[in-house]
Amino acid sequence: MAVSANRLELLQIADAVAREKSIDKQIVLSAMADAIQKAARSRYGQETNIRADINSQTGEMKLQRLMEVVEAVEEPMREVLLDEARHRNPDAQVGDFIAEQLPPMDFGRIAAQSAKQVIVQKVREAERDRQYDEYKDRIGEIVNGSVKRVEYGNVIVDLGRGEAIIRRDELIPRENFKYGDRVRAYVYDVRREQRGPQIFLSRTHPQFMAKLFTMEVPEIYDGIIEIKSVARDPGSRAKIAVISRDSSIDPVGACVGMRGSRVQAVVGELQGEKIDIIPWSEDAAAFIVNALQPAEVAKVVLDEEAERIEVVVPDDQLSLAIGRRGQNVRLASQLTGWDIDILTEQEESERRQKEFVERSNLFMEALNVDEMVGQVLASEGFTSVEEVAYVELDEIASIDGFDEDVASEVQQRAREYLERIEAEHDAKRKELGVSDELRDIPGITTAMLVALGEDDVKTLEDFAGYAIDDLVGWKERKDGETKFFPGVLDAFGISRADAEQMVLASRMKMGWITEEDLAPVEAEEEAAQADA
Numbered sequence: 001m002a003v004s005a006n007r008l009e010l011l012q013i014a015d016a017v018a019r020e021k022s023i024d025k026q027i028v029l030s031a032m033a034d035a036i037q038k039a040a041r042s043r044y045g046q047e048t049n050i051r052a053d054i055n056s057q058t059g060e061m062k063l064q065r066l067m068e069v070v071e072a073v074e075e076p077m078r079e080v081l082l083d084e085a086r087h088r089n090p091d092a093q094v095g096d097f098i099a100e101q102l103p104p105m106d107f108g109r110i111a112a113q114s115a116k117q118v119i120v121q122k123v124r125e126a127e128r129d130r131q132y133d134e135y136k137d138r139i140g141e142i143v144n145g146s147v148k149r150v151e152y153g154n155v156i157v158d159l160g161r162g163e164a165i166i167r168r169d170e171l172i173p174r175e176n177f178k179y180g181d182r183v184r185a186y187v188y189d190v191r192r193e194q195r196g197p198q199i200f201l202s203r204t205h206p207q208f209m210a211k212l213f214t215m216e217v218p219e220i221y222d223g224i225i226e227i228k229s230v231a232r233d234p235g236s237r238a239k240i241a242v243i244s245r246d247s248s249i250d251p252v253g254a255c256v257g258m259r260g261s262r263v264q265a266v267v268g269e270l271q272g273e274k275i276d277i278i279p280w281s282e283d284a285a286a287f288i289v290n291a292l293q294p295a296e297v298a299k300v301v302l303d304e305e306a307e308r309i310e311v312v313v314p315d316d317q318l319s320l321a322i323g324r325r326g327q328n329v330r331l332a333s334q335l336t337g338w339d340i341d342i343l344t345e346q347e348e349s350e351r352r353q354k355e356f357v358e359r360s361n362l363f364m365e366a367l368n369v370d371e372m373v374g375q376v377l378a379s380e381g382f383t384s385v386e387e388v389a390y391v392e393l394d395e396i397a398s399i400d401g402f403d404e405d406v407a408s409e410v411q412q413r414a415r416e417y418l419e420r421i422e423a424e425h426d427a428k429r430k431e432l433g434v435s436d437e438l439r440d441i442p443g444i445t446t447a448m449l450v451a452l453g454e455d456d457v458k459t460l461e462d463f464a465g466y467a468i469d470d471l472v473g474w475k476e477r478k479d480g481e482t483k484f485f486p487g488v489l490d491a492f493g494i495s496r497a498d499a500e501q502m503v504l505a506s507r508m509k510m511g512w513i514t515e516e517d518l519a520p521v522e523a524e525e526e527a528a529q530a531d532a
Contacts, residue, residue: 231334295321389414
């Protein structure tokens with residue numbers, strides 16, 4: 001009866017641990033078996049191959065020593081000769097294992113302590129795996145918990161089946177929590193680390209606000225209204241862009257709710273953060289005008305290639321458009337993904353006048369014409385000498401006061417000027433030691449070669465080592481502001497796609513890549529576009 005009681009007690013312990021740690025009972029029994037094996041090896045010798053099995057139904061434990069069947073014994077404690085093995089099992093073959101039953105053993109104090117450590121370690125690892133597997137699939141969800149402790153401004157949250165952390169910079173400013181407070185936050189990352197899975201929560205993440213609206217607005221939860229983008233200045237102001245898939249439902253009104261009940265519920269959770277709800281539009285200009293509310297916009301000028309927009313506002317609307325410390329325009333930029341330049345009507349007029357004077361002077365100097373001709377060309381929309389040189393002759397001849405002879409003379413002077421500039425650039429290129437082989441790259445001009453030479457790029461191999469950002473520049477967003485770092489060819493206005501083609505062409509000429517290497521990439525891009 002004593003044995004039965006021990007077996008029953010073993011299963012009860014395994015059940016209790018499995019329930020308490022929310023892990024599989026079989027994992028606990030496996031840990032116990034490993035602990036027994038370790039204790040048995042300390043008694044029978046570490047080189048002994050011992051296996052312990054615990055029956056999950058009856059609690060019966062078997063302890064066996066495994067001996068490998070070999071033709072020549074090198075390790076007597078682990079191996080047995082084939083002839084001897086066949087005395088026990090006539091069907092034994094080389095490579096098989098013969099199991100030898102061992103008598104039950106009593107654990108000494110040291111062996112019991114060692115077994116306990118093994119069980120605790122295995123159970124802890126299983127608990128960590130369970131916790132990681134559970135929360136790695138909950139990234140992007142909102143969870144509720146209670147504050148367990150606050151360490152150096154970081155809030156440790158008890159989620160019931162795990163611990164999470166809200167770092168100080170992920171808390172809304174002026175927000176204070178103390179032990180026992182209920183807290184709601186967004187799971188933005190789960191990492192498997194040495195000390196166990198780390199669950200990172202945030203109350204400042206833009207998607208935290210989006211998820212709160214999803215909980216408060218049934219139309220968003222049902223997919224009738226979609227949140228397209230969110231921009232936040234946590235604790236102060238936020239903008240959210242929404243669109244309705246049902247023309248009969250107003251997306252802004254649905255998010256605001258009756259007497260503002262829905263939006264106020266979100267504002268209350270975000271410590272009074274003011275929220276502007278913006279109707280999203282496919283028309284970038286209209287969307288940006290909406291995003292700059294409550295400021296009124298007089299005119300917008302889009303540069304789609306650079307994703308940059310100039311917004312012209314009346315003089316009395318400038319401070320409202322920019323917002324306190326640039327907050328309104330910064331949030332509008334984050335919401336739309338466009339860089340926004342704010343100008344007053346007076347500033348735009350002065351800039352246009354300045355550009356007109358600069359173009360007029362350019363034409364006067366390059367074409368050796370008087371001020372009136374230079375101003376006429378500038379006012380007709382010509383922006384460069386290249387346009388004048390290679391536009392259809394009829395387009396210049398159709399200008400009031402010009403005839404075909406004048407147009408031909410102007411165009412001839414423009415081409416002579418470009419040839420002279422080209423010769424100067426080529427001389428400069430040779431002086432800098434830039435190789436002729438770079439001329440073979442499609443899209444590269446002599447002026448670009450001079451710029452490359454000044455950046456100490458002189459051979460095809462040098463150019464092939466460029467990253468795309470090195471050529472066209474890159475942006476870095478820090479503290480809510482975007483800073484642009486110009487590239488080597490930034491002044492030439494080449495697009496990112498053109499720069500990529502140049503670099504790929506140079507790498508193919510160097511033999512670093514082949515057309516076959518590019519085929520899978522192009523296929524992936526086409527598939528991505530099809531999915532979009």
